[in-house]
Amino acid sequence: MHADPKGVLTGVHFLDGDHACCEGTLAAGARFAAGYPITPSTEVVERFASRIPTVGGVFIQMEDELAASITIQGAVWGGAKAFTVTSGPGFSLMMEHIGYAAMTETPCVFVNVQRGGPSTGLPTLPAQADMMQARWGSHGDYGIIALCPNSPQECFDLAITAFNLSEEFRVPVMLMLDECVGHMTEKVIIPDAATIDVYPRRFTHLPPGEFRLFEPREDKVPDMVRAGDGYRFHVTGLTHDERGYPSMNVETQSRSVTRLLEKLEPLAGERALSETADLEDAEVVVVSYGITSRVAQRAIDMARQQGVRAGKFRIISAWPFPEQHIAALAPRVRAMVVPELNLGQMVREVERAVAGKCKVTLVPHAGGTVHNPEVILKAILEAAQ
Amino acid sequence: MNEQTLEIPGTIPADAANPVEPFLRMDRMPHIWCPACGIGTTVNCFTRALIESHANLDKVAIVSGIGCTGRVAGYANLDSFHTTHGRAIPFATGLKLANPELQVVVYSGDGDLFAIGGNHFIHAARRNMDLKVICVNNLTYAMTGGQTAPTTPSKVISATSPYGVFEPAFNLVALAEAAGASYVARWTTFHVKQLSRSMEEVLHKKGFCFIEVISPCPTLYQRRNKMGDGLDTMKYYKQASKIRNGARTTECDMTKSGEIVVGKFVDRERPGYFELLNSQMTETLGDRYAEPEVMCEQC
Amino acid sequence: MAKGFVAINVERCKGCGFCVEFCPTRVLTLSSAFNTKGYHPPNVLAAEKCSGCDLCGMYCPDFAIFGARYAR
Numbered sequence: 001m002h003a004d005p006k007g008v009l010t011g012v013h014f015l016d017g018d019h020a021c022c023e024g025t026l027a028a029g030a031r032f033a034a035g036y037p038i039t040p041s042t043e044v045v046e047r048f049a050s051r052i053p054t055v056g057g058v059f060i061q062m063e064d065e066l067a068a069s070i071t072i073q074g075a076v077w078g079g080a081k082a083f084t085v086t087s088g089p090g091f092s093l094m095m096e097h098i099g100y101a102a103m104t105e106t107p108c109v110f111v112n113v114q115r116g117g118p119s120t121g122l123p124t125l126p127a128q129a130d131m132m133q134a135r136w137g138s139h140g141d142y143g144i145i146a147l148c149p150n151s152p153q154e155c156f157d158l159a160i161t162a163f164n165l166s167e168e169f170r171v172p173v174m175l176m177l178d179e180c181v182g183h184m185t186e187k188v189i190i191p192d193a194a195t196i197d198v199y200p201r202r203f204t205h206l207p208p209g210e211f212r213l214f215e216p217r218e219d220k221v222p223d224m225v226r227a228g229d230g231y232r233f234h235v236t237g238l239t240h241d242e243r244g245y246p247s248m249n250v251e252t253q254s255r256s257v258t259r260l261l262e263k264l265e266p267l268a269g270e271r272a273l274s275e276t277a278d279l280e281d282a283e284v285v286v287v288s289y290g291i292t293s294r295v296a297q298r299a300i301d302m303a304r305q306q307g308v309r310a311g312k313f314r315i316i317s318a319w320p321f322p323e324q325h326i327a328a329l330a331p332r333v334r335a336m337v338v339p340e341l342n343l344g345q346m347v348r349e350v351e352r353a354v355a356g357k358c359k360v361t362l363v364p365h366a367g368g369t370v371h372n373p374e375v376i377l378k379a380i381l382e383a384a385q
Numbered sequence: 386m387n388e389q390t391l392e393i394p395g396t397i398p399a400d401a402a403n404p405v406e407p408f409l410r411m412d413r414m415p416h417i418w419c420p421a422c423g424i425g426t427t428v429n430c431f432t433r434a435l436i437e438s439h440a441n442l443d444k445v446a447i448v449s450g451i452g453c454t455g456r457v458a459g460y461a462n463l464d465s466f467h468t469t470h471g472r473a474i475p476f477a478t479g480l481k482l483a484n485p486e487l488q489v490v491v492y493s494g495d496g497d498l499f500a501i502g503g504n505h506f507i508h509a510a511r512r513n514m515d516l517k518v519i520c521v522n523n524l525t526y527a528m529t530g531g532q533t534a535p536t537t538p539s540k541v542i543s544a545t546s547p548y549g550v551f552e553p554a555f556n557l558v559a560l561a562e563a564a565g566a567s568y569v570a571r572w573t574t575f576h577v578k579q580l581s582r583s584m585e586e587v588l589h590k591k592g593f594c595f596i597e598v599i600s601p602c603p604t605l606y607q608r609r610n611k612m613g614d615g616l617d618t619m620k621y622y623k624q625a626s627k628i629r630n631g632a633r634t635t636e637c638d639m640t641k642s643g644e645i646v647v648g649k650f651v652d653r654e655r656p657g658y659f660e661l662l663n664s665q666m667t668e669t670l671g672d673r674y675a676e677p678e679v680m681c682e683q684c
Numbered sequence: 685m686a687k688g689f690v691a692i693n694v695e696r697c698k699g700c701g702f703c704v705e706f707c708p709t710r711v712l713t714l715s716s717a718f719n720t721k722g723y724h725p726p727n728v729l730a731a732e733k734c735s736g737c738d739l740c741g742m743y744c745p746d747f748a749i750f751g752a753r754y755a756r
Contacts (some may be wrong), residue, residue, distance in 0.1 A: 001682070004682075006675075029681055029682075031677070031678065031679045031680075031681070032483055032679050034475075034479065053670055053675065054670065054673050054674065054675055056482075057677050057678065058662075058678060058679055060482060062475060062508075063504055063505065064504065066471075066472060066475075067475035067478075067504075067508075068475075069473045070468060070475050070476045071475040071479035071482075073476060074475070074481075074483070074486075075479035075480065076479075077483075078482070078483025078484040078487065078679070079478060079483055079679070079680035079681060080479075080483040080485055080679040080680055080681060081681045082479070082483075083479035096469055097469060097472070100464065100469050104547055166429070198684060200681070214478065226680070227446045227487055228443060228484050228486060229443070230443040230465065231464065232442075232462055232463055232464060232465075234410070234458070234465045234466075235465070235467065236458075236459060236466075237469060245410075245412075246459060256480040257581035398689075398752075398754070401689070403691070403693075403741065404741070404750065404751070405747050406747070410748065411711075414747070415696055415746065418745060420698035420723070421700035421702070421745065422745055424745065425744065426702070426744070426745045428747075429741065429742045429744065430742065433742065543745055551746060574743075575706075577739065577742040577743055578742075614699060614700075615700050615701075615702070616701040616705055619702060619705070619706075620705050660731050
């Protein structure tokens with residue numbers, strides 16, 4: 001399905017990541033957003049509030065993130081594509097409802113423009129320290145998809161991808177920007193609506209009475225429905241069976257909750273999104289994501305200039321973690337260097353996937369600004385020895 | 386007719402059926418509520434209100450939070466949502482804004498709506514969001530074992546106030562009025578006729594409507610306070626209730642065993658959310674304003 | 685001849701006594717029999733007094749009883 005032209009601001013623009021992200025949501029067909037202001041994410045919904053009345057939709061500023069994160073889900077069940085936007089402290093508040101979205105398989109998007117933490121931290125400065133939280137922040141066993149743009153252009157593109165994946169997999173998707181990408185201004189090309197692929201919501205074709213809201217198709221994802229069409233369906237956060245009825249027993253738990261993870265497995269393998277370069281002859285691969293990947297690119301170039309065969313693996317879909325790609329790469333290289341704007345988060349996933357088949361070096365940074373490329377270069381050179 | 390009915394003199398017509406059954410997910414009966422719990426009684430009243438108001442049931446959505454009353458959504462044969470603790474109202478807000486054709490009813494308990502959910506209640510009332518909120522107030526957190534709630538009256542013994550509650554309790558009807566609700570009423574589970582009528586009224590009224598229903602929790606609240614069983618409590622409601630339509634909500638506090646003021650207290654007109662949205666946007670944007678079309682396409 | 689009738693679902697009843705207490709014409713009484721869960725369901729004492737008002741049905745928290753008017 002193609003994007004609805006009403007929401008597509010076709011043209012060549014000069015936008016920051018937050019603004020580009022907003023345009024991406026509109027292009028994807030989002031016509032409902034609920035938010036609560038928090039630096040450095042606020043511009044996303046400020047722009048949405050400004051744009052949506054002429055596109056046709058609703059923005060509501062809710063009283064807190066607890067409300068915003070569930071208001072969007074009410075809107076989804078009312079038939080809308082919906083998202084909310086936040087940063088660290090708000091992300092923490094939203095965790096219960098991210099779990100609710102995962103459990104009820106509600107397709108929606110949560111944008112986190114990461115800032116220094118923990119707690120109030122560094123409201124106006126970048127970090128990438130919510131990556132593990134994106135995956136594990138809510139209680140219980142569940143899965144989510146997380147995407148990491150590294151430019152305002154990607155903030156636009158991946159916002160569309162986020163919605164598309166959320167509809168395909170009936171899962172909440174975390175769009176993990178960081179303050180740097182969110183506040184940097186670059187050229188953003190928004191194409192014609194006719195060239196933008198939008199994944200339509202997979203509403204059921206079965207009649208009421210036959211349709212079961214949590215009965216998976218072959219791809220382990222159930223079809224969707226919306227209120228008001230006579231389906232008389234039930235949605236609950238309690239462990240439920242295929243009808244959606246509470247079924248709190250070991251057997252249903254095993255069947256239903258496991259499927260929440262299994263349905264996302266393709267993203268750990270062939271569907272993982274990444275950008276690679278110079279891997280064929282690489283001895284050291286720099287694994288990075290978000291703003292750090294741009295600094296890493298400089299370090300890789302400098303390493304190559306010095307005769308070290310450095311390669312790039314840029315993670316775009318961080319969760320499910322692209323473990324198959326990393327595991328396949330590990331025996332072919334001497335080392336992987338993982339720079340991230342945190343004290344060691346995605347590096348753990350790299351180590352897990354590598355399973356000892358090559359060295360893994362973390363280049364940490366407590367946050368507040370980006371790495372100095374020299375520091376990453378030093379790690380690459382040391383790893384190459 | 387169910388073969389489990391008693392033999393009784395006089396015939397039961399072959400097509401006789403309990404009017405509440407079409408509104409329930411009968412495949413989930415029996416429900417989990419205790420003997421003499423008042424929640425089921427309120428559901429009967431709600432059913433009657435739906436029938437009398439000729440509501441299109443396909444367009445009625447029910448949203449509950451967590452708790453004993455929160456289980457109502459699971460039993461209602463409507464598009465129903467059992468959400469998180471305290472957050473039925475913001476969920477309902479999103480649902481209503483996405484599809485304004487829906488009649489969105491929030492059916493939840495006192496702890497859910499006014500403790501953890503308190504902030505959301507006051508903001509939805511402030512906005513005059515077109516939601517019908519039915520609060521079954523059993524003066525406790527029943528599902529988790531009868532702990533002190535913001536509505537538990539002074540001196541009452543609870544699981545977390547074993548020596549008696551000393552905090553002042555919320556007056557829910559005063560709170561609802563102050564926050565901006567367009568309709569505020571209180572009944573008890575004894576007042577089945579009046580409660581049904583109130584529920585029917587709110588189904589026809591636009592804006593944020595609030596009905597508080599005082600209900601027994603015989604297993605926890607009444608038992609711990611040696612107040613007898615559910616029937617004793619219903620008799621107390623009958624004897625202690627004073628119908629004062631239009632009373633000042635600030636004079637309607639609930640006490641441990643005193644008078645219960647019931648009635649319809651507030652019924653006013655306030656501009657609705659969409660009315661305000663559309664009028665503001667039209668005023669500032671003129672022709673450029675595109676009315677909300679929130680739902681995504683069916684394919 | 686009674687104006688209405690009452691139908692009782694014995695197994696659903698949890699013996700709360702609301703219907704017995706609030707029937708305006710005192711049609712019901714609590715039975716001394718037990719259902720399989722051990723509750724005393726109501727018994728019709730005076731069927732001829734039943735007006736079919738369905739107050740019993742409105743009170744019943746367990747949806748175990750309802751009344752209705754006979755069609756003319």
